Amino acid sequence: MDHKNRGTLRLVLEEGGPGVCTFAINNACNARCGFCNFALDKLPREDWVYVSRKGALDALDILYAQGIRYLVITGGEPTMHPDLGVIVKRGADLDMKVMLVTNGGLLRPERIRDLVTAGISSFIISIDAATVESHERNRGLPGVCDKIREANRQLKELKIHATASVTMSRLVDYEALPGFLESLGFTSVTFSYPLRQLGSSFLGYSDSHLVDFTNEELDEAFERIKRLKKRFLVLNPTPSLEEMQRFVKHETQRFPCLGGFQYFHLDWHLMLWRCHYWEKPMCSIYEFDGSQRIRDGCTRCMIDCYRDSSVMQYIGVSVHDAYQAVRAGKLGEAAKAITRPANLGSLRAILEELPWLLRF
Template identity: 55%
Template sequence: MATTTPTKRRSIWQLAWESLQTGGPSMCQFAITSACNARCGFCNFAVDKMPKEQQRFVTLEQAKSAAENLYHNGIYFMIYVGGEPLLHPDLNEMIAHASSIGMAPMIVTNAGLLTPDRIKQLAEAGLVSVIISIDAAEVGKHEENRGLRGVCDRIKIANQEFKKYKIGTTASVTMSRLIDDYQALPPFLTELGFDSVTFSYPLTTLASSYLGYAESNLVDYTPEELNERFEAVKVLKKEFHVVNPTSSIEDMQRHLKKEPEQFGCLGGWKFFYLDWELNLFRCHNWAKPLCHVSEFDGSQRVRDGCTACMMDCYRDSSVMQHIAVSVSDGFKSLAAGNINQAFQDWFNQKNWLSLKSVIEEAKWLPRL
């Protein structure tokens, strides 16, 4: 049982000041285990695809040491993922420790192991937000793909419990052939207790150690088919809170058409992926690690405007954080006496699109 007292979260004003100085807070997705209890057809973490002898778990001390080094090098949001992070016996302690040193810990889960008692423990440890995976717009399809019978009832209860502790939850829906009609999602998600959704764009390959992909007909789309689904998501935004910014979705449509994209990814600069071997990557789709997490001192950061992939968790966040990075760039240019560069940093179309995206998600961002 975690007993560490959570640290008070940073206020919106503290985050705004940090944005002026450094371009805003950084985030790391930490895969603390490769084990999972689900059988998703579009994921190689699936329990029936991962031999037990290949399952990996970081130790509590490794997780604490990694968190401390990342925090001292500017990482604020720590997102614990797997596999299924709730399978890790030390997750509560990891969250408590991360919270105690000043981080904002989050989890991504299938909710199959959530109970009211476990949720109470997570809340007491300092958890700030939860993302719960949803695969379809009906109970039968979702539970069949997950191989988790009764998980939708668990999700309903979990959403009720998290609200008691003022912990926000968001549904994460993979764009797959399990969803025939995107208009059917809002009533289903509302019934489960969600008021927001983020769409995960389909992945059939990744270059890093992360296994959240699979060669499956469920996610094997032609560019034209995927573009149609992006259009459906944009329509859905008019009636339900979709977290993916419109500007990011439109950039992904440009990506499909091989057109120039508006926003480069901040993976490796503001966003990172840490695996169970403690290798730190710029993102899930980069083959070579930046370094071992113990060696990370900020000098390994990369900012090159990459547009190589369509990973929503990196590309969406990059669009919203673009303006903070640009404002910070402008102040640095001004401090160096380069007034013209400062104005170019501050006043450009990308900043207005980024600001529009932030305003678009203004109701959702405070739950982080």
């Protein structure tokens, strides 16, 4: 199927909505985070890998042809990649919404201007704690908070939005967090759920005590985040937080993950994965033609970027299923798809996050 030049409505009807891909363009990092195996003091420099310029540009063309419209560039630390601006520009030229995940340590004013000129849509900047001292100590990046504050000031002038990304760890003081984020210039936050093991090449996990929680502790942390929504714009939808509480309680979940169907992970070797958690890649990006898509109702993990997005796109997939059923003359199946109980939760998630979604 030719996926080029298709609008959002057609993508919803034909595929369940526009696709999303996280693209780890390198595994190198300049930070020393205690809960991450990309850390400078954990991954030897001789093992650092940067995706080639040609490979990255080829990959974006292929992803776009397969309906990917949202690109999340990550690493490692992606600002260490010498071709970052070129990669951003290709994504923007394809009319993708390009987001950059960074620790902010290399966000100098001229670099920010270059990325904005290239077409970046938004920044996601990592924050680990509610004080300068605790955050910079965990990151191993002295002075990074001043750089983040200045970056946010500049981005506001350029009308580009930045969101704080906070890993749920033992460093987080949820009560003090909103004031600290505001002092750095943030107006929104997204929480990354703690990861202690992954099966893919992605190293954004650790068995550190910082992310070692009991299920009861995780349940309470999700409650704190839900309460935090009354004080600060939290981008994790409430229905998704409730889903993660069901996950840690081993209860039946309502929203299957769309990893491998609408959401993908591409690594620095140009291997395409259904998500960070899965043990086996789907294929090389050069082999990706859509036939490898997987939709099996997976609920194995609690990776926020897949699970949160899957909640919001659930209703889009239901519309897709109904449309395809009508085309096949299966009106009963179409009615079942439209009346799925979880559609209301998905719609609730979309409405809750609408102020952020409209920024795109």
